[in-house]
Amino acid sequence: xxxxxxxxxxxxxxxxxxxxxxxxxxxxxxxxxxxxxxxxxxxxxxxxxxxxxxxxxxxxxxxxxxxxxxxxxxxxxxxxxxxxxxxxxxxxxxxxxxxxxxxxxxxxxxxxxxxxxxxxxxxxxxxxxxxxxxxxxxxxxxxxxxxxxxxxxxxxxxxxxxxxxxxxx
Numbered sequence: 001x002x003x004x005x006x007x008x009x010x011x012x013x014x015x016x017x018x019x020x021x022x023x024x025x026x027x028x029x030x031x032x033x034x035x036x037x038x039x040x041x042x043x044x045x046x047x048x049x050x051x052x053x054x055x056x057x058x059x060x061x062x063x064x065x066x067x068x069x070x071x072x073x074x075x076x077x078x079x080x081x082x083x084x085x086x087x088x089x090x091x092x093x094x095x096x097x098x099x100x101x102x103x104x105x106x107x108x109x110x111x112x113x114x115x116x117x118x119x120x121x122x123x124x125x126x127x128x129x130x131x132x133x134x135x136x137x138x139x140x141x142x143x144x145x146x147x148x149x150x151x152x153x154x155x156x157x158x159x160x161x162x163x164x165x166x167x168x169x
Contacts (some may be wrong), residue, residue, distance in 0.1 A: 001148060005145050006144055010087045012035075013066065014032045017064045018031075020139070021060070033112075035111070039138070042109060042136055055093050060093075061144075063088065064086070065088075066085070075150055085149075087145040090139065094135065094167065095135055102129060102133050106132070106134060110124075
């Protein structure tokens with residue numbers, strides 16, 4: 001699937017698994033609720049912990065998202081299969097240093113996941129900004145994506161069927 005389609009999967013997935021690798025080769029992966037501002041993803045976390053320790057030593061990350069995941073029976077052959085949208089991307093993560101950008105990232109996360117509670121945002125920032133870390137992830141290459149979906153006639157939809165992209169996201 002095209003990179004712009006994969007971007008949409010990453011932006012709309014309820015969480016994205018962010019994988020990293022410590023300097024000794026130990027892998028570590030954690031599902032995060034990301035929000036995008038332009039071409040930057042933001043996440044929030046505690047001020048200390050394993051994720052931040054690893055990222056301080058090796059900021060390279062891999063993002064993986066799956067959405068619209070639904071077990072199904074293939075309409076033409078009766079096979080057991082799974083319909084899905086997925087995306088993968090590589091990037092670099094770093095901690096946000098300024099309060100201004102931290103608030104930008106936290107606002108994006110809040111607007112994405114709690115848009116009906118933004119009236120409480122300023123009070124929450126006043127209470128917790130000092131004890132909240134915010135990270136940013138910049139992709140180092142365009143994301144890639146895959147899907148398995150069937151149309152109403154039971155035909156598997158391939159990447160060339162752009163006429164159906166909007167309704168599938």
